[in-house]
Amino acid sequence: MTTSTHGADLDVRDLTRVFGDHRAVDGVTFTAPSGLLTGFVGGNGAGKTTTMRMIMGVLAITGGEVRFGGDPVTALDRRSFGYMPEERGLYPKQPVLDQLVYLARLRGIPQRAARTEVLGHLERLGLADRSKDHVEKLSLGNQQRVQIIAALMGSPRALILDEPFSGLDPAAVDGMVDLLREHTARGVPVLFSSHQLDLVERLCERLVILKAGRVVAAGEPARLQETGRVRHRLVVSRDAGWVRGVPGVHAVDVDGPVALVELADAASGQRLLAAAVERDVVHEFTPLRPTLAEIYREVTA
């Protein structure tokens, strides 16, 4: 087996899934680019898991398509994808090493190579001395590590991970992210879903926000933050209630000398600042970039 150093993009085109008369996923389109971490966020029931299951082919697609490296994805492509389903588990009564080797062999890795690779991964994640233990004896965090190993075996050409970080402590998250970075460095597209927005903000090069089965925002987090509504904070020494009267300025909140405003355009900002300087001493006038959480709340509201 050769390890490809050039990667392929994973494209989701107009993907749709209908359950009865409910459109769980409704025309979802986005790209998880080669070599980048793409975060997939959205509330419960937004369609993240359904989309990921369709990408992996475990759920039939009602409409649209998944493309890998520009061509429609095949069963063979999917065999080379690493996948971590949600609500996952393992064989509780089988030793860690045995079942990872079993899963590796099903993916076409010969016994000996599978063993070597699994032991290497267990070593890296600090589980080497647990390899003979039954999975049910491991802590939840360690079980999660075993599950991620199951997805990373055999140099996958794409990684589809449903909530890979849930239940992990910050150090474990960092360890796992390092591991994922090694795969993105090989050019692998990594798509992962998460509820932890701060984590997504910190890790991802790309972001896809889903709401009620539709993509409501997608792109680089920094770009999204720029296009989000920028607010300004004005701090003067006396009551700032007068800002409400400045044309082109919408006062979101005024609390004594501190005002939070939205500006219709750049000129309104200049007008506001001029008025402030005229009336009072200006302590602060700063643009506030929205956090991802704020963008999320805004687009999913």
Place this chain on the structure above:
Amino acid sequence: MSTLTTSTTGSTAPTPDAGPSRENATRNAWLIVMNREIVVRALNKTFLVGLLVSIVLIAALAGFFAWQDSRTESFDVAVPAGDTTAAAAVGSAVAVAEEQDAGVRIGTVEVADDDAARAALADGDADAWLHEGDDGWVLAARGEPDGALTQLLAAGVEKEVLERNAAAAGTSVTELSAGSGLTTERLDGSAIDSGTLFFASFALALLFFLGAIGSGQMIAGSVVEEKQSRLVEIMATAVPLRHLLVGKILGSSVIALGQNVIFAGVGLVALSFTPMAGMLPALSTSLVWFVLFFAVGFLGLAALFAVSGALASRTEDLQHTTTPMMMAVMGTYFLTFSASGTFETVLSYVPITNVVSMPVRVLSGEAVWWEPLVSLLVLAAFTWVALLVCERAYRGALMQTGGRLSWRQALRAEA
């Protein structure tokens, strides 16, 4: 979820442009799955303990029969002193007991009169008191006289009294009964009596029951374990689901068959220590047929049990989804070991019940040589259809995560 029309791509065969190593792996996937099923089961402590307990039970049962058979009971019968007919009747009973090897030894105690006889019974010096009453003969004891003893003495008394009466009429029993003998003859030459047949049909039905229930539940449990943990989703992206099902069915069949071969072997060895040892050749032929029928029939049963597992969404649902299968297996068990006559002939052709009924008919010598072959073909056809239908239902049900499913939903849903 009733309007699903598209098909899952995760379960289709790989495209022709598959690389050689990965393609080979796909072809052998069922073998990898089968190996795991066998190894995991064979190392399972509960399974091993169950196996051991069953073997001990079979050996103990055979041992009990052997002991029961070799046991000798002895009785002392009180007869009035000087009563030659009574003494002769006991003597003839002793002769019959020896001839039949019935395990009964009879001694005689002479008593002076009725009071002495009652005293002997009360003291335990005698177990029974044979004497002539006003209206024929009487066998008295403290409680109900022993059945085997009564039977032997009744024959003895009848013989002696007949001879006395015949002598009084100026003739002899031999003369009177000349030409009245009835002997039985079996044209098929089989040496199997009805008791052995019943025992054999009971044993085969039990073997079927233990193998089918044990391994059936195993495969259902292992399917739902993979479904519940979503391991099946990971595996479905790696190999066609058909391979997973085939591997599981073959793995559990190997276990079930191996278990039955062990049980049958232990049973046969144990039987060789009992008086039924003479039946061993006939029993062995029947057992070979049974193993053959079981091997074919269990493949279909295992597939049905696998779907029962796939219909559940959690282990807790298993009890509900496997109920129809459990009823079918238990029904087969009860029907086959109690059936006889035309009903048994019918059962010996109906799939699944024929696994037990046809080998029993082979044992009784009732089945003509081609009958087991035809019945086996019927069973093979049943298994083939079961495999085809189950493969579809299994694929349909496995990826459904929304609770328990029905057969109809599983067959209609395709992913």
